[in-house]
Amino acid sequence: MESRRQNAAEELPKPAAHRLQRPSWRDSRLVVGVLLVLVATIGGAAAMRHYDNSVEVLQASHPLVPGQQITASDVHAVKVRIDKAGGTYLRADDPMPKGEVLREVRSGELVPRSAVGRSGKVQVKAVALPVEASQSSNLVKGSVVDVWVSTKTQSKVGQDSYAAPTRIIGRATVARVPSGSSGFSVSSDSGAVHVLVPDDKVAAVLEAVNQGAKVDLVPAAGSPLKGD
The missing domain is CATH 2.40.30 (Elongation Factor Tu (Ef-tu); domain 3)
Structure with a gap:
């Protein structure tokens, strides 16, 4: 009886041992995974650019006083995220405004469009x-x-x-x-x-x-x- 059991166990197929293999670029699952990561990264960057409302506007490098003209040395560009900032402040990508400063602009303050105009308004x-x-x-x-x-x-003598x-x-x-x-x-x-x-x-x-x-x-x- 014992001999029969031993013979039957020997007749059963034995599973072959498989070694783990390094994934290859030919593996379609790996390629698909990499493509998904790339698509997600590009899509996220595009979404951030789409919803980023920051613009470059002009900021006073030093105090600007009424009556003076603005030159490139008076201002510098800064990037800000303000709703409708392009309509309120001078844009860095626009030509330097003509005219004179109409009101005081302190150092570090964003330069409003309304602060520059014709000299007759000073x-x-x-x-x-x-x-x-x-x-x-x-x-x-x-x-x-x-x-x-x-x-x-x-006045008294010798004294005011x-x-x-x-x-x-x-x-x-x-x-x-x-x-x-x-x-x-x-x-x-x-x-x-x-x-x-x-x-x-x-x-x-x-x-x-x-x-x-x-x-x-x-x-x-x-x-x-x-x-x-």
Whole structure:
């Protein structure tokens, strides 16, 4: 009986051992898998490009003040993702805009299309204001100041006296500061600070300066200053 069982076991077919083989490029399943990965990658990149609404617009490299013309050195291109940014800000791929700056654009601010226009729309004038060097030393182009004036009263012998200061302009933009000055300059504007004065205030400011009034420039809150 035992012999019969042994003979029957020997007669059963034995499974052949197969070694694992490295997949070949000829394997259709491998090819299909690679193609699926490529299609997914390309499709994802195309979808991102389709839904990416970022554009390149112009950003101010330094303060831009009313009355100046924009050149390539005044701005640089930045990529932003803002809805309808191309209609609100100057595009980097458009020609450099013609005209003059109509309102202050701070350093690092995106340049709005509305900030540049015809020179006739500029409603301020740069007026040279004589101030003490201690006041002008911390100002820069683009600083925002309040203009205070103390009118000269009847002078005593060898001594000038002034009335209480009055603020005649609030939040005026500095267009230019002297490169180096000392003391108090009245006869020449070489040491004066050029401030953008609204058209309707120019006459009053010039009258005060011509009559020898003392002018003080007080930086407004948040104004950019030297060293900031």
